[in-house]
Amino acid sequence: MSKVVSELKYSAEHEWVAADGAGPVGIGISAVAADALGDIVYVDLPEVGSTVTAGETCGEVESTKSVSDLYAPVTGEVTEINDGVVADPALINSDPYGAGWLFKVAVTDEGPLMSAEEYAATNGGEL
Amino acid sequence: MTENYTALYDQHKTAGASFTDFGGWQMPLKYTSELAEHHAVRNTAGLFDLSHMGEVWVTGPDAGAFLDYALAGKLSAIAVGKAKYSLICDRDGGIIDDLISYRRGEEKYLVVPNAGNAKKVAAALAERAAKFDVAVEDVSAEISLIAVQGPNAEAILLQLVPAGQHSLVTELKYYAAVEVGIAVNGTVQDLLLARTGYTGEDGFEIYVPNDDAAGLWEALLDAGAVHGLIPAGLACRDSLRLEAGMPLYGNELSRQVNAYAAGLGPVVSLAKESDFVGKEALATIKAAGVGSTIGQKLVGLKGLGRRAARGHYPVLKDGMLIGEVTSGQPSPTLGYPVAMAYVDVEHSEVGTVLDVDLRGKAEPFEVVALPFYKRSK
Numbered sequence: 136m137s138k139v140v141s142e143l144k145y146s147a148e149h150e151w152v153a154a155d156g157a158g159p160v161g162i163g164i165s166a167v168a169a170d171a172l173g174d175i176v177y178v179d180l181p182e183v184g185s186t187v188t189a190g191e192t193c194g195e196v197e198s199t200k201s202v203s204d205l206y207a208p209v210t211g212e213v214t215e216i217n218d219g220v221v222a223d224p225a226l227i228n229s230d231p232y233g234a235g236w237l238f239k240v241a242v243t244d245e246g247p248l249m250s251a252e253e254y255a256a257t258n259g260g261e262l
Numbered sequence: 263m264t265e266n267y268t269a270l271y272d273q274h275k276t277a278g279a280s281f282t283d284f285g286g287w288q289m290p291l292k293y294t295s296e297l298a299e300h301h302a303v304r305n306t307a308g309l310f311d312l313s314h315m316g317e318v319w320v321t322g323p324d325a326g327a328f329l330d331y332a333l334a335g336k337l338s339a340i341a342v343g344k345a346k347y348s349l350i351c352d353r354d355g356g357i358i359d360d361l362i363s364y365r366r367g368e369e370k371y372l373v374v375p376n377a378g379n380a381k382k383v384a385a386a387l388a389e390r391a392a393k394f395d396v397a398v399e400d401v402s403a404e405i406s407l408i409a410v411q412g413p414n415a416e417a418i419l420l421q422l423v424p425a426g427q428h429s430l431v432t433e434l435k436y437y438a439a440v441e442v443g444i445a446v447n448g449t450v451q452d453l454l455l456a457r458t459g460y461t462g463e464d465g466f467e468i469y470v471p472n473d474d475a476a477g478l479w480e481a482l483l484d485a486g487a488v489h490g491l492i493p494a495g496l497a498c499r500d501s502l503r504l505e506a507g508m509p510l511y512g513n514e515l516s517r518q519v520n521a522y523a524a525g526l527g528p529v530v531s532l533a534k535e536s537d538f539v540g541k542e543a544l545a546t547i548k549a550a551g552v553g554s555t556i557g558q559k560l561v562g563l564k565g566l567g568r569r570a571a572r573g574h575y576p577v578l579k580d581g582m583l584i585g586e587v588t589s590g591q592p593s594p595t596l597g598y599p600v601a602m603a604y605v606d607v608e609h610s611e612v613g614t615v616l617d618v619d620l621r622g623k624a625e626p627f628e629v630v631a632l633p634f635y636k637r638s639k
């Protein structure tokens with residue numbers, strides 16, 4: 136079963152947020168979503184310096200089988216994107232919570248986020 | 263709708279497959295990674311459960327004449343031991359299904375329709391058989407179908423075939439079939455082996471009674487381990503057939519589509535002397551130039567960017583709607599997006615650059631000749 140990391144928070148659209156205190160937060164997509172998408176071959180991320188709004192689309196993730204919008208789980212300015220994942224989108228499948236992170240945001244407002252327990256209960260992941 | 267399960271369901275489950283509904287069947291979508299499975303079929307070999315496909319025996323003195331009437335092709339003309347790709351059409355020329363017919367004797371054919379259409383096809387054949395001395399028997403529920411596809415398919419299969427029968431396999435031509443002894447569950451059984459497939463690679467399809475399906479599946483996996491054989495799901499089957507430019511019923515083919523628009527004109531034998539269901543309509547459609555000078559035709563599209571077109575996306579020329587994508591995804595073998603689409607014939611020439619509306623943003627695609635991928639011999 137797909138892993139859900141307990142230290143992270145999750146949006147209903149399957150993004151995880153690493154809210155580890157001060158500074159920009161890391162954002163990625165959950166293993167549940169990555170597994171459901173299949174092998175990811177293309178990712179379109181917001182630009183550094185752009186503002187994303189919680190609950191709104193800010194990019195897309197494309198697998199061999201389907202394409203899925205990327206929703207911003209928080210509001211704020213994008214401070215960094217993961218060039219490694221743009222070059223090698225398979226990292227999202229192999230290490231969704233690590234090397235497969237997508238971008239960082241200086242948060243001004245959090246969207247509605249779930250705890251790992253809530254997310255796993257709703258989406259069938261394994262803590 | 264009740265879900266159907268193949269005789270290999272437990273094997274798939276044990277192997278960790280994720281499942282999908284396909285034509286009313288719970289089928290393995292992938293076991294590990296659909297990309298890895300795709301590449302295995304191109305480079306070594308993949309093992310497919312195709313037991314959802316239908317099997318209908320047509321037997322009797324009129325078998326050939328009957329299929330000439332029921333299908334668009336001239337099935338009476340194929341030699342015993344050969345197979346032929348054909349269409350079963352409506353009176354108006356719409357496609358009920360695309361199917362393969364194997365001639366197993368002077369008066370004996372095995373007709374293999376698609377999973378979701380098997381009952382419709384069996385019913386249409388039974389109905390069309392009224393005036394012929396022929397028996398139509400749908401044995402889909404009793405027969406499993408296992409495919410070994412990829413450059414190593416022959417080497418794998420030979421390990422299960424008695425040495426004295428190896429030449430039956432090695433000399434079997436594409437689109438031909440033979441009864442051959444295959445070791446299953448410790449005994450050699452005569453099974454129908456066809457050199458056919460839906461992947462663009464060399465490969466075989468083996469028809470086996472349900473009770474022996476699991477044994478054959480395991481035997482092939484064991485024999486194939488040293489040849490890089492892995493189980494392969496429907497996800498890679500779809501990407502493989504798309505690269506090979508093969509139509510999928512429900513995407514490229516339907517009751518609303520005719521053979522000429524679909525590029526399957528050569529499959530229709532208007533020249534055969536006898537009448538067949540849909541002949542009059544198809545003759546009219548052809549004479550009108552549908553798919554060549556009027557209407558739409560099926561084309562291949564190569565993405566010039568990285569984003570892939572998907573089924574039902576609009577195709578545009580200078581902002582005007584001129585067609586619709588039927589299948590599309592990133593090609594694992596070629597490394598760029600590929601798609602098939604129906605487009606207005608005036609924009610169907612190879613080299614024409616069209617736009618596909620990728621969810622609000624136009625992306626350029628070039629019309630290319632099908633197939634996208636052809637294996638080197």
